[in-house]
Amino acid sequence: MPSTTHLLYLHGFRSSPQSVKARKMAGMVQRQHPHVTWWCPQLPASPRQAMALLQAGAASWPLGRTAIVGSSLGGFYAAWLSRAWGCPAVLLNPAVHPARDLAGYMGEHPAWHDPAQKIFFDPEFVQELQELELHSASSAPNAAPPTLAVIAKGDEVLDWREMLARHEAGQVRLIEGSDHALSDFDLYLPEIFEFLRLA
Template sequence: MATTHLLYLHGFRSSPQSTKARRVGERVQAKHPGVTWWCPQLPPSPSEAAALIQQGVADWPRGQMAVCGSSLGGFYATWLAEQAGCKAVLLNPAIDPARDLAGYIGEQTAWHDPDERFFFRPEYIGELRALQTGPLTRPERYFAVIAKGDELLDWREMTGRYPGAQIRLLEGSDHALSDFDQHIDAVFDFLELAPA
């Protein structure tokens, strides 16, 4: 069944202005204009982000929706896909953000607008732990693009989290997947969006 609703979740300190989010959005609008596309600005609080996501997709058809997430957004995408039973595309997904973001407590700047600041609170670590999901219930619903050249996350940990999933393991690249244009076709092939 073709995907009619697509959610994109950005990473930590990122926004809907990220290159990957914009590329995916542009392609959806150009080639799949009938598909519902949503790429929200996620709040710093993981529990608030989860509530926003749940609210936003509450009336989406579970069998025809998909989620794409980058970095911390990949962690959220996994949580949502396990809840909703939908397809998920993960781009260098964060595996243990409660551990990895513990060093970022305090004031942070937004990646795409350094004038925009937010405070990453200590209690957010517990909120991240609460969203951690167990082993994948249906690994075939997942497609991960993972870069060995990721300077922030360990590719071995990322691949180890998604046994049985379709994995596109890149020899180089980086955390931002600067070469994303080379992989966007594979992402869209997996998503099987409804044709225009």
């Protein structure tokens, strides 16, 4: 795997580039790998719009030197883009069945890092997630690029068994305890950065 020169970070549902994990990774990349291109966009609530934004924003990136990190719903997107682009990905407590899991979240919600900001989750977005899940399921397993899934058994939002079953073909860091937000994220950063092979 060649060294990574372009790194994309994808936050989760109701999250933002201001998440603790995103800010910690951004700081480490800036300090230790200042020549690496870092992009952590605010993702639209619409999965279709989110994918369009990401594919347009990274259109000029060298995919052979690109890597993706994604958390929760962002982990689902990261796994999808990893297969589509053929580049490695780190998946942090990644959603496996987001259409099912988010079907009960229709309507308006406050953003985690700024409750004044509202996110509206439309019923159409569940259909958009279902389409992405179907596309992901039809991808050939032998085409999968390298992945590192960081999975916490203490995740209070997503089932760690589903995450493990989906991503056990790749590299897995299975954590006893912890939580959905990976509050002990610092412990796993060295392993994540080693996997990413940053330039």
